[in-house]
Structure formats: structure tokens, C-alpha cells
Amino acid sequence: MNPFSFTRPTTVPDALRAVVRPGGRFLAGGTNLIDLMKENVERPSALVDINRLGLDAIEDLPGGGLRLGALATNADTARDARVAKRYPLLASAILAGASPQLRNAATNGGNLNQRTRCYYFYDNTTACNKRNPGTGCGAIGGVNRIHAILGASASCIATHPSDMCVALAVLNATIRVTGPQGEREIPFGEYHRLPGDTPQRDNTLHPGELVTAIDLPAEDFSAHHTYLKLRDRLSYAFALVSVAVALRMEGDRIAEARIALGGVAHKPWRVPDAEQALAGQPASAESFARAADLLLRGAQGQGHNDFKIGLAHRAIRRALRQAAAGTPQSQTDKRVA
The missing domain is CATH 3.30.43.10 (Uridine Diphospho-n-acetylenolpyruvylglucosamine Reductase, domain 2)
Known part of the structure; x- marks a missing residue:
């Protein structure tokens, strides 16, 4: 060191x-x-x-939203009664990640900014444009079972590792930051970047900026949500594919749908067309399959991770069934319902 x-x-x-x-x-x-x-x-x-900056509070916002301090731990966030009641999707996603020991130490701001777990990124003896721009991507043509099937580029096929961020994408969170130029707010969908030609840049933070809080809007998806995480083992493993779903139901029809995928791209993956295609539709196998098709439009495997495309399609359909039925995936009994 x-x-x-x-x-x-x-x-x-x-x-x-x-x-x-x-x-x-x-x-x-x-x-x-x-x-x-x-x-x-x-x-x-x-x-x-x-x-010691005092950024660890979880506070109610005017109008019914919630502000999560950047230094609040993942464990404290998931356990907070307001999060569990009003944003159970977020609590579920946090509990699906890491281990209890790590959740007790990891912070909300740090979760946003954690870096990929790509093998080549961590191995200094291999080529990695994210770690050392211009050296190439060892995962392309290499061992790439955990890598991206969406939004990748010729420079990088790494995936973002967070579970929490997949839920925050669905919840339309806002990231509050401060830096040398003052304070600003970043809509969650604009916070993380796709790799393009500059995979070394994970997000849209400016140099010297600090995340201070995450704001959640006052929306209630508590009745129909799920966070489904598929991985190689049932605990302490990063997602091969994860799906966060929040639905607003009117009878047996979907009034509003939000879906984000994790483990498949350089950032949590949302496709507005897929969500809009579900609006007004019955909660049926046909509707769910159509949404999955749209979410995975353009998906491309790299060899070892080709299986992710079919796995993601099945996971999306299953997650939509769970959410529509009001039977979210349990993060205690991890068997997929």
C-alpha cells in the first residue's frame, strides 16, 4: 500500500x-x-x-418524501421504520446485498459510488480501460460470465455491482451533492454513466464533489413491489441478474410500472418504453413477456455470459408476477417464489 x-x-x-x-x-x-x-x-x-460531518440522518421531507443521509449506513437505512413502511423495495434491495457485517459499515453514499467487481479491473497484471485507460478490455474475449449484456462498449463490458442503486432507480431518487462550485441535485437516472469511450468515469460527479444525501419522492409502491436477485449462491454474492419492480395497480390492471435491472449493465438499467407498454395492461403472462422483450432489446452476450439474456427474461417475468400479486421476494427465505 x-x-x-x-x-x-x-x-x-x-x-x-x-x-x-x-x-x-x-x-x-x-x-x-x-x-x-x-x-x-x-x-x-x-x-x-x-x-464526522453529520451526514448520517434520515429525515422526513415536506410533502411526504424522505432524505437519506449519505453517511447513514445501509443497515440503519434498511431498518428505519419509515423506509420499511414507505419504501420497502429499497429496504429489500439493501438486505439482498453484501453481509450484515458489511451493511453495518457501508454507507449510502459509498454504495452509490462503489466500483465494479470485474476480475480484470482488480487484477493489475491484465488490461483494463477502467483502471488504466487505453490498455484494452481483458474481459472482451476473456472470462466474462459476470459481465454486461446491455449498454456495453468496445472499451468496457463491466457491470455496476449495487443492489441499493437498482431500487433507487425505480424510486426516481435524487442525489444531492456539494463541491467547489456549490450544491446541486442530480436525478438518479443521470448519476451513473455508461462506459462509452471513457469507462474510467463511473458517474457524473465533478472533481471534488461530495454526495451529501439521497432524496426519495413521496410515492407509495408499498403494496406491489419486489426485488428479485439471482446469483451463484444465496448470500454474500453479487447479482448475475436482479430486477426491481414497482407497480401501481387498479384492479387487475397495471396503472403504472417501473422496472430496473441490475447485474446486466454499467448502471441500473431502465427502459421507459417497457414501462409504458405495461400501463393499462392486464397483469398477464403476455404483458410481462412483452415488457421483458423491450427491456432486453439489443442485449448481447460476450460468450460466457450469453446465458444472462434468457435468465434476465425469466427474472423480469417472475418479478412482475411477484409485484402484481403483492408477494415480494423475501430476503430472509431467499427461495424464489
């Missing part, structure tokens, strides 16, 4: 001033950054510990 300086500011302005030095990085729970430092993927020259 390379030498670095360490500071522990107690105010946001002090933290912003401390991180602007070359190689400066914010440190919260450290559940991803420390691993990357151990593997020499990240080599910060300055760590700015932000745990």
Missing part, C-alpha cells in the same frame, strides 16, 4: 478543501475503497475521513 496523508475534518467545507489536493479521496465506511487500495487499484495520496 502506498503512503498517504490522513485528515478527519468536522465540517463539509473543511472536507472539500482537504480533498482537492492531487490524489485526494473521501473515506466513509471503506468497504470498497480499502479493498481497492490493498489491490493497488486505487493509490490515493490523501484520505479525507468524512465520518
